[in-house]
């Protein structure tokens with residue numbers, strides 16, 4: 141089973157395919173001087189200009205009326221100088237002292253264009269009023285807050301908000317398994333002995349899968365695969381080749397849909413979750429991100445553009461992801477495998493008291509690299525985007 145390519149096949153590539161691996165390694169070893177002179181050979185590529193050039197252009201580009209109040213910003217406007225552009229991100233993701241409260245409001249089955257099904261979970265929370273999402277693959281992961289009974293609700297209410305076990309079908313009248321079992325002829329005595337569906341948590345489901353593997357002398361399943369994905373309207377919806385966010389979302393879904401661990405077909409999967417956080421533009425929002433794009437076309441990199449707009453280099457936090465993973469039964473020492481290249485994300489998602497344990501970091505390699513330039517998003521903007529992630533944000537594109 142493979143997911144369809146992210147970009148519409150009807151859209152021709154913007155640039156001629158090239159060997160991205162070679163280009164990337166070439167870029168990561170370039171000096172500032174090389175980057176400055178790269179434009180002489182590739183005028184369309186907005187490479188990093190000399191520092192004085194970038195900073196002298198900065199003040200007129202900043203729009204105080206539409207950007208955060210500089211007095212509230214951690215960035216001193218006077219620091220918009222040469223050094224500030226080369227500095228490390230000064231605001232790593234905040235690890236909140238207390239995790240926000242989260243509640244799964246509704247869950248629905250989504251049959252996908254690739255043939256696999258997944259369950260989309262919509263969360264509300266105590267920290268903001270956005271609708272954050274958990275995309276759940278496989279039958280082993282259940283939300284506690286979704287399954288918890290709510291006062292005064294009917295069986296139909298439970299089914300409508302997705303708190304049912306098994307499958308919905310026309311005429312079904314109960315969210316619980318008992319009714320289905322009775323209808324399929326299981327004797328009443330046996331039905332009453334079975335645990336209530338609400339009691340079958342993620343942990344119990346996973347224990348069961350491990351017991352089955354042990355009983356059948358199979359290798360034990362690996363920890364569930366998790367991706368914390370930040371919203372990217374441009375990369376996921378309007379086919380932007382400035383970043384690989386759409387491709388990353390597709391690839392995470394593909395890996396989580398595989399029935400077995402891709403590196404060893406004999407290892408059963410415990411499923412996976414994509415936590416989809418509404419943190420557009422590394423948390424600065426779409427309006428500022430589009431300004432940042434224009435700054436990038438004027439020669440700045442993604443970090444410089446954020447700083448020039450008086451935003452932190454990365455304005456995201458991950459407490460919501462930690463709380464959602466706990467609600468999905470993925471907290472504690474059983475651990476998860478986290479699909480990311482971002483070392484700050486690994487640290488932040490574990491929470492203030494290691495509520496979630498990252499057993500393994502699984503890197504996300506751009507498809508253009510792994511396919512030798514045959515597939516995946518490609519182009520000069522993407523090269524610069526990934527180059528900045530490696531050089532300035534210290535993202536790791538290999539197993540740690």
Ligand SMILES: Nc1nc2c(ncn2[C@@H]2O[C@H](COP(=O)(O)OP(=O)(O)OP(=O)(O)O)[C@@H](O)[C@H]2O)c(=O)[nH]1
Nearest residue numbers: 370371372383419420421422429432442480481482
């Ligand atoms: N500010 C800003 N944000 C961007 C830009 N391009 C993509 N993004 C956002 O970047 C976020 C994705 O972050 P990345 O740095 O690509 O990756 P990451 O999530 O930190 O790390 P991985 O887990 O390895 O993918 C999404 O919210 C995108 O909307 C840009 O040019 N400027």
